[in-house]
Amino acid sequence: MIVIKNKTAIRKMEIAGAKLLDLFTQVASFIRPGITTLDIDSFIANQLKQRGLTSRAKGYMGYKYVSCISVNDVVVHGVPSAAVVLKDKDLVKVDLCASYKGYCADMARCFFIGDADSNVVRFVEVAQKALDAGIAQARAGNRLSDISAAVQTEVEKNGFGIVREFAGHGIGKQMHEDPEILNYGKPGQEPVLRPGMTFAIEPMITMGKHNVYIAGDGWTVKTEDKSLAAHVEDTVLVTSGAPKILTRLSDRG
Ligand code: MF3
Numbered sequence: 001m002i003v004i005k006n007k008t009a010i011r012k013m014e015i016a017g018a019k020l021l022d023l024f025t026q027v028a029s030f031i032r033p034g035i036t037t038l039d040i041d042s043f044i045a046n047q048l049k050q051r052g053l054t055s056r057a058k059g060y061m062g063y064k065y066v067s068c069i070s071v072n073d074v075v076v077h078g079v080p081s082a083a084v085v086l087k088d089k090d091l092v093k094v095d096l097c098a099s100y101k102g103y104c105a106d107m108a109r110c111f112f113i114g115d116a117d118s119n120v121v122r123f124v125e126v127a128q129k130a131l132d133a134g135i136a137q138a139r140a141g142n143r144l145s146d147i148s149a150a151v152q153t154e155v156e157k158n159g160f161g162i163v164r165e166f167a168g169h170g171i172g173k174q175m176h177e178d179p180e181i182l183n184y185g186k187p188g189q190e191p192v193l194r195p196g197m198t199f200a201i202e203p204m205i206t207m208g209k210h211n212v213y214i215a216g217d218g219w220t221v222k223t224e225d226k227s228l229a230a231h232v233e234d235t236v237l238v239t240s241g242a243p244k245i246l247t248r249l250s251d252r253g
């Protein structure tokens with residue numbers, strides 16, 4: 001069942017999204033060579049507290065950290081570690097789901113350590129363009145799989161792989177709600193989108209083959225061919241007009 005959010009719920013999700021966006025700008029200035037992914041997680045834990053946000057990763061199926069931090073061929077669900085020291089040319093994905101007064105926002109961004117190669121910059125741009133293409137389909141009257149198809153088309157026309165095993169999701173009181181939002185598929189498949197639905201859209205893309213596996217820790221998702229992976233995510237509200245992206249700055253203020 002897809003929950004339609006009322007005004008009060010939407011307001012809380014908007015605040016969660018705005019706070020998360022603000023937190024990510026702090027993460028961007030904190031990330032540098034020589035720190036560990038555990039340092040980033042500790043920094044985020046402190047930043048969450050300052051903003052009255054609650055991490056929804058911590059405690060989820062026994063997960064011990066507030067964020068997922070995935071480096072290079074780690075696609076998603078990278079577990080923060082004191083043993084992972086960031087170095088020049090690393091591609092770091094930070095993924096964070098947090099709630100404000102019980103309502104969640106979910107967001108992920110890619111960060112470059114030092115100067116990235118131009119092909120890596122382009123790769124991340126394609127992930128962002130795929131996310132934007134998916135979001136653009138999150139309109140009342142469209143079908144859910146219009147989002148999926150738009151994401152896949154954008155990624156594959158640029159020659160990259162789209163990960164099949166993980167997907168976006170509805171979001172609200174729970175981090176993961178219905179529907180599951182695949183990042184591939186044919187357009188035009190139900191359900192029909194309605195105002196008040198809220199989605200976390202999150203393409204995961206690979207520079208090589210799209211195949212991934214879960215490492216021995218039960219969390220870390222890696223590309224089978226060790227190729228680079230990118231992941232970006234936004235939380236989006238379906239309205240009667242244009243989609244409202246809760247984890248970006250809105251022109252309406
Ligand atoms: N944003 C991630 C997702 O939607 C959050 C994962 S939390 C974790 O799946 F606990 F599973 F790591």
Ligand code: CO
Nearest residue numbers: 106200202233
């Ligand atoms: Co998510």
